[in-house]
Amino acid sequence: MTLFFFDINDGGHAIHDDTGTELLNRDEARKAALAVLAPIARDNLPDNLGRPVTVTVRDGTKRPIFRASLVFSEGWID
Amino acid sequence: MPEDMERLSHVVSDPFVVSAREDLIHHGANPEFVHLVLRGMACRYKILPDGGRAIVALMLPGDICDLNIAILGHMDHSIGTLTDCEIVRIPRSTIEDLLDNYPRIRRALFWATLVDEAILRQWLVNMGRRRADHQMAHLFCELHMRLQAVGQLHDSFMPLTQEELGDILGISSVHAQRVVSSLRHSGLINVQASRVSVMDFDALSTFAGFEEDYLHLGDTGPARSPPGAADAT
Numbered sequence: 001m002t003l004f005f006f007d008i009n010d011g012g013h014a015i016h017d018d019t020g021t022e023l024l025n026r027d028e029a030r031k032a033a034l035a036v037l038a039p040i041a042r043d044n045l046p047d048n049l050g051r052p053v054t055v056t057v058r059d060g061t062k063r064p065i066f067r068a069s070l071v072f073s074e075g076w077i078d
Numbered sequence: 079m080p081e082d083m084e085r086l087s088h089v090v091s092d093p094f095v096v097s098a099r100e101d102l103i104h105h106g107a108n109p110e111f112v113h114l115v116l117r118g119m120a121c122r123y124k125i126l127p128d129g130g131r132a133i134v135a136l137m138l139p140g141d142i143c144d145l146n147i148a149i150l151g152h153m154d155h156s157i158g159t160l161t162d163c164e165i166v167r168i169p170r171s172t173i174e175d176l177l178d179n180y181p182r183i184r185r186a187l188f189w190a191t192l193v194d195e196a197i198l199r200q201w202l203v204n205m206g207r208r209r210a211d212h213q214m215a216h217l218f219c220e221l222h223m224r225l226q227a228v229g230q231l232h233d234s235f236m237p238l239t240q241e242e243l244g245d246i247l248g249i250s251s252v253h254a255q256r257v258v259s260s261l262r263h264s265g266l267i268n269v270q271a272s273r274v275s276v277m278d279f280d281a282l283s284t285f286a287g288f289e290e291d292y293l294h295l296g297d298t299g300p301a302r303s304p305p306g307a308a309d310a311t
Contacts, residue, residue: 006252015259019240021251036252043209055252 004029005058010040011051017058026059030066033057037070049074082182089172090116093164101158102165103144108152111167113143117230118163119237123245124155133245135198136160136221140228145191148173161237189294196292205248208287211257213247215286218267220293222276227295235273 003020023029033055041053052071059065093116096102102113102120113120115137122135122143134155137143143157148170159165176183197220204213218236225231238246244254258274261267266282268275276282 006255008256013260013263015256015263017255017259019255021240021255032250032252035250036256039210039249039253040256043211 002029003060004032005062006033006036007056007058008036008040009054009056010044011053012044012047020060026065029057029059030068033066033068037068041070041072079182082180085176085180086183089168089176090114090166093166096159096163096165098159098161098163101156103147103153103157105153105156109144109147110170112145112148112170112173113157114166114168115139115141115143116164116166118159118161120157120159120163120165121242121246122155122157131245132248133242134201135194136246138221138224138228139230141194142187142190145173145187148177160242193294196294200292210247210249210253211260212286214243214254214257215261215266215282216288217243217246218261218274218276219279219283219286219288219290222279223290223293223295227293235270235275237273239272 001022001024004023005017005020007017008015021032023032036055037053044053049072052069054067054069056064057066096118098118103109105124117139120137120141120143121133122137123131123133125131137157144153147153177187200216200220204216208216221236222231225236240254240258241251243258244251247254249257258267258269261282262269264285265277266285268277282288
């Protein structure tokens with residue numbers, strides 16, 4: 001198991017993860033990062049719709065290794 | 079009642095210590111004992127097909143873990159410790175004796191079972207219909223009240239890791255970590271070494287929309303007799 005850190009910026013405020021989460025490998029860390037985007041974006045509804053939710057994964061040495069974002073796109077069409 | 083107290087002190091007279099993260103009973107087992115928590119925190123959980131764990135109840139000091147087996151037979155879930163625990167093992171025959179011969183204890187056990195069910199109902203509502211931050215705040219309010227009710231709110235710290243919180247709330251560990259951070263950022267809770275304390279209970283309960291009625295902490299007393307009925311106590 002390896003320690004990974006997940007910094008999350010939901011458009012409202014940024015959270016720097018100093019606790020970390022133990023995961024099997026980088027691929028599991030990527031999956032965990034992707035899986036957390038939608039629930040956090042949903043928690044924010046209907047605020048902060050225009051701003052992306054971004055998660056940055058850092059490895060055990062605190063070096064960023066992966067980043068993913070989710071952004072809602074919306075607008076009246078009539 | 080003195081005879082009830084005497085019987086109960088005999089029942090809890092031989093506790094043993096179990097380390098954190100040990101199973102007390104496995105899913106499918108057909109145990110001859112019911113477990114009672116005297117100290118620490120245990121949980122009722124199920125393992126999912128993908129290997130994940132869903133925690134569906136927390137047992138605190140004074141809580142019986144598995145009264146189910148006294149009636150239902152085999153376990154349809156597992157029970158494990160979260161922290162170091164002091165546990166009492168009560169033989170099935172003792173439970174039957176308590177149910178058959180001690181009406182006030184029977185009533186108390188029935189009460190405990192109904193409250194367990196009420197808590198489960200509340201968790202179901204929270205999991206399905208509340209945002210994760212409100213859900214987690216609600217859990218902390220509940221634990222705060224339950225620990226306080228049994229005089230175990232030591233420094234008001236609750237020993238729960240982000241992984242355990244995720245398994246309780248049905249969210250990922252990373253999501254749990256993010257929610258803990260945001261509650262801490264808002265000044266509602268404090269976190270030290272995977273232990274959570276409530277900083278401002280009133281603010282936290284307002285944030286969570288917490289109403290304690292489902293815990294039934296105030297109505298543990300004797301039966302309320304219907305008008306005209308003989309004294310049921």
